[in-house]
Amino acid sequence: MNVLEASHINKYFHDPAKFHVLKDMSFAIRKGQFTSITGKSGSGKSTLLYLLSTMDTQFEGSIKIKGEEMQGKSNKWLAEFRNHHIGFVFQFHFLLPEFTVLRNVMLPGLKRAEYSPGEVEHKAYTLLKLLGVEDQANKRAALLSGGQQQRVAIARALINDPLIVMGDEPTGNLDSKNTAIVFDLFRKLAAENGQTMIIVTHDDDFAGKSDHVIHLADGRVLN
Numbered sequence: 001m002n003v004l005e006a007s008h009i010n011k012y013f014h015d016p017a018k019f020h021v022l023k024d025m026s027f028a029i030r031k032g033q034f035t036s037i038t039g040k041s042g043s044g045k046s047t048l049l050y051l052l053s054t055m056d057t058q059f060e061g062s063i064k065i066k067g068e069e070m071q072g073k074s075n076k077w078l079a080e081f082r083n084h085h086i087g088f089v090f091q092f093h094f095l096l097p098e099f100t101v102l103r104n105v106m107l108p109g110l111k112r113a114e115y116s117p118g119e120v121e122h123k124a125y126t127l128l129k130l131l132g133v134e135d136q137a138n139k140r141a142a143l144l145s146g147g148q149q150q151r152v153a154i155a156r157a158l159i160n161d162p163l164i165v166m167g168d169e170p171t172g173n174l175d176s177k178n179t180a181i182v183f184d185l186f187r188k189l190a191a192e193n194g195q196t197m198i199i200v201t202h203d204d205d206f207a208g209k210s211d212h213v214i215h216l217a218d219g220r221v222l223n
């Protein structure tokens with residue numbers, strides 16, 4: 001089953017001159033598939049992920065998630081859809097620096113209010129443990145190293161069991177040991193929970209081990 005279908009995506013930037021950054025891209029991503037988006041610096045990986053995440057609505061073509069067309073929906077509708085179905089890990093972590101690590105991970109779960117605060121806390125702690133940062137749980141997020149913050153941001157992205165996890169270089173600040181831990185966790189979530197991973201990466205090793213690679217070059221998808 002396809003969880004995401006992109007058809008004839010075209011995207012232009014207009015600053016300083018008109019620039020055709022994404023050219024007629026079409027592809028499908030299946031449920032539970034571990035997809036890497038690769039390509040040289042400047043090839044459009046982050047731009048494409050931003051579109052797929054529904055955060056950028058300025059493009060031509062169609063993006064369907066769970067069979068639902070994302071084009072033409074209001075920002076409010078899209079925000080609600082993202083809250084329910086998509087977890088993000090950005091290059092910058094956007095943790096709330098004055099809140100504890102545990103609180104940062106719990107917040108999207110508390111906002112969703114599907115589980116009790118106690119259950120959300122238990123889940124947050126379990127995720128921090130899987131990512132090897134449970135000993136930082138009660139520290140203020142601002143005090144953590146870049147790599148620790150990245151792992152906390154990954155835990156936060158996973159707290160609501162999203163259908164799709166999207167990451168822009170989610171292991172960019174991690175050493176090889178922690179990159180392997182994150183990769184194995186993503187792989188397990190894809191295989192056991194059917195969660196779909198869409199990950200922008202420079203790491204050929206990481207991409208080589210994924211189920212599906214979308215390789216960008218000259219603004220196009222190479223097959």
Ligand SMILES: Nc1ncnc2c1ncn2[C@@H]1O[C@H](COP(=O)(O)OP(=O)(O)OP(=O)(O)O)[C@@H](O)[C@H]1O
Pocket residue numbers: 013014015016019021039040041042043044045046047048
């Ligand atoms: N807001 C913008 N306005 C104009 N050009 C932009 C804008 N954002 C990105 N670009 C250009 O679009 C191209 C693709 O950028 P993008 O950040 O998607 O590449 P990338 O493959 O993710 O690169 P990297 O691997 O270096 O992060 C680049 O040439 C970039 O300069």
